[in-house]
Every structure is written in structure tokens, then in C-alpha cells.
Amino acid sequence: MRLIASIAYSLLTLILMAGVGAVLLAFAPNSPLPAEWNPTKSLNVTDPITPITQFKLQRALADGPSCYTALATGARFDSLSDLITSPQCGIADRVSLSRIGSASLRPVETRCQTALRLAMWFEHGIEPAAKQHFSQSISQIQHSSSYSCRQIRSTNGSTGRMSTHATADSIDISGVTLSDGRKLTLLSGWPSGDARAPFFRDLRNSACTWFRVTLGPDYNSLHADHFHLQHTGWGLCR
Structure with a gap:
């Protein structure tokens, strides 16, 4: 029993020492840790995904200045003053988003947090899927809206x-344009029997990693032509 206890104590000591060493290494002025592995570094949209990426993302989403800094690593936007149109409607941390990575989009006013999640999805979901299924990059993202002062719609009204x-905590994405000019829409691509169907399903699945709520054609008929992507919510992925 004493031998087992001694071994357990030694292992615990090694684990604690390793943990302390990792912390000291991360905070060292010239830390050799790659930025994507260093929890003291800010989120960079283009960095490879690691186990601490989500931690960095949540930290970036926590306030406007941190969000703007992270968004600038993967998108083109203008920061705007907050919009308040009523007690229920408005946009905090407002940006006008015009480009994400290699893709342009019709300028859209949205929350920085929504835009940052979109940038992460593009970099680590949309673009890899386009290269996998079509050996192409994405040149444009089609969207229908982000901010709209309205109530939730259902199939019953x-x-x-x-x-x-x-509050611009969501955005609706309807399709993409490939670098060769082909326009792929969710409305025609989702039910198709060609490469568009698995492509769009890959997009839906990866969106669930970066957004709190993802709704598409499998949810109901109102979403037959777009993905509803939400910054807030409880993890619904349909």
C-alpha cells in the first residue's frame, strides 16, 4: 500500500510540476508555444484549431473590443456605433461586414459576435468543404439578412x-459562389443528387460547431432556402 501511495504521490507531483511549467512557458516573454496553443494569445481566425480554440473564442466574444480584434484577423469590416431602435430591437457591438477570408459578401450590418462566429465557420468549415467537394475556393457568400426588428416566425404564423x-444575434446564409463562378444555393443544392447535397450537409454540421443554434431545411419548410445561424441559444443543431 505504501508503494502504491508513493507512486501516486510521485505522479501527482509530476502532473502539478508539468502544469506549473506549462503556465510559466505560456507567460514567458519569448514563449516557444505556437500562438494557437498559447492561452495568453488572442484568437486568430486563421490559426489551426486546437483544444483551446473554443476558450479563446468565448473570451473574444465576451466584449466588443476583444471581438473587433479577433474579427480583424479574418474579415473586413467597419465598426459602427451601437444601434438602438426600440427596447427590443437594436445592435450592440455593431459592424458592417463586407468580406470574410477570400469571400466577399453584400455588406451586412450585424453584431461583431455574429460576424466572428461566421468568420470561424468560413475559415474552418465552408472553405475546407469547398476544397474537398469541388477543389475550389469560395469567392462570395450569399445572405438574406441579419438585423430585422421582428418576431419569430413559425409554420403557424x-x-x-x-x-x-x-438584435442581430443571428444571420441567414442562403448559398455561396465558387471561385469558378458557380453559384450554389441551399434551395436547389440541399435536395440534389450531386455533390451539392453532401457539401451543404457538411456546412450544416460544421456550423453547429461555431454557432449556438443552426437551423436548415431539416428543421422546417421556412428554412428550405437558408441556414439560420445564431450567436445565442442552447445548442440546437437541425
């Missing part, structure tokens, strides 16, 4: 509850 679009 209005629900009486405000939509997350009312």
Missing part, C-alpha cells in the same frame, strides 16, 4: 416572441 434577428 408569428409566435409573439422577438426573433434573435431583432
